[in-house]
Amino acid sequence: MEFSTITTEQISNLLPRDFFCRPAELVAQDLIGCILVKKQPDGNLLSGIIVETEAYSQTEASCHGHKGKTKTNTTLFGEPGRFYIYLTYGIYHCVNIVTDKNNFASGVLLRSIELPGKDERIASGPGLLARIFQINKSHDGLPISIKSGLWVAGRPSQNMLKIVQTTRIGISKAKELPWRWYLQKSRSISKRAKGDRCPKK
DNA sequence: GGTAGGATTACG
DNA sequence: GTAATCCTACCT
Numbered sequence: 599m600e601f602s603t604i605t606t607e608q609i610s611n612l613l614p615r616d617f618f619c620r621p622a623e624l625v626a627q628d629l630i631g632c633i634l635v636k637k638q639p640d641g642n643l644l645s646g647i648i649v650e651t652e653a654y655s656q657t658e659a660s661c662h663g664h665k666g667k668t669k670t671n672t673t674l675f676g677e678p679g680r681f682y683i684y685l686t687y688g689i690y691h692c693v694n695i696v697t698d699k700n701n702f703a704s705g706v707l708l709r710s711i712e713l714p715g716k717d718e719r720i721a722s723g724p725g726l727l728a729r730i731f732q733i734n735k736s737h738d739g740l741p742i743s744i745k746s747g748l749w750v751a752g753r754p755s756q757n758m759l760k761i762v763q764t765t766r767i768g769i770s771k772a773k774e775l776p777w778r779w780y781l782q783k784s785r786s787i788s789k790r791a792k793g794d795r796c797p798k799k
Numbered sequence: 800g801g802t803a804g805g806a807t808t809a810c811g
Numbered sequence: 812g813t814a815a816t817c818c819t820a821c822c823t
Contacts, residue, residue: 687807688817
């Protein structure tokens with residue numbers, strides 16, 4: 599999938615807070631095709647199309663909030679519509695969006711983003727994505743807003759997107775849940791998994 | 800103070 | 812497929 603340039607108008611189309619006040623597995627699939635925008639330290643805006651997501655919820659064992667609050671996962675239990683950033687493997691940051699409701703740990707992991715006009719691989723994978731957007735623990739708890747300098751805009755068009763639903767990867771528990779979604783035509787997703795299929799209509 | 804286990808990536 | 816890498820949570 600090749601995306602053309604993202605316009606100023608498109609990145610101004612901030613998703614409303616209510617969008618995130620829903621179960622993670624609904625938000626995750628609706629985020630495919632949306633735009634992540636960040637104001638970089640140099641003042642320039644960086645934006646890209648979200649092409650791969652995963653949902654997590656405290657009801658299942660692979661979620662960081664499954665065993666309750668800790669020092670590092672507190673944001674996940676808080677207000678929907680904020681970023682939850684954590685360090686994984688001691689090296690890589692992962693970018694999540696808190697969903698659903700207060701005092702209920704759930705969120706969507708952004709796994710891959712395509713930057714129009716740039717190499718498809720540079721933001722394909724959660725760790726690489728965070729690196730390109732220069733997102734780290736200092737952004738944990740930040741609200742999704744234009745004022746915060748980090749936000750999500752709605753899908754640029756009403757074009758039909760072919761979204762594939764499959765199982766999550768890189769986890770050892772609750773592997774059976776089909777809570778991963780990606781754009782079928784995108785070559786910049788992080789990995790393939792067995793049993794990939796299109797969601798039923 | 801010590802250790803096991805990662806929501807990963809890069810390379811063969 | 813497997814190794815590198817190092818922080819966090821939890822246990823002693």
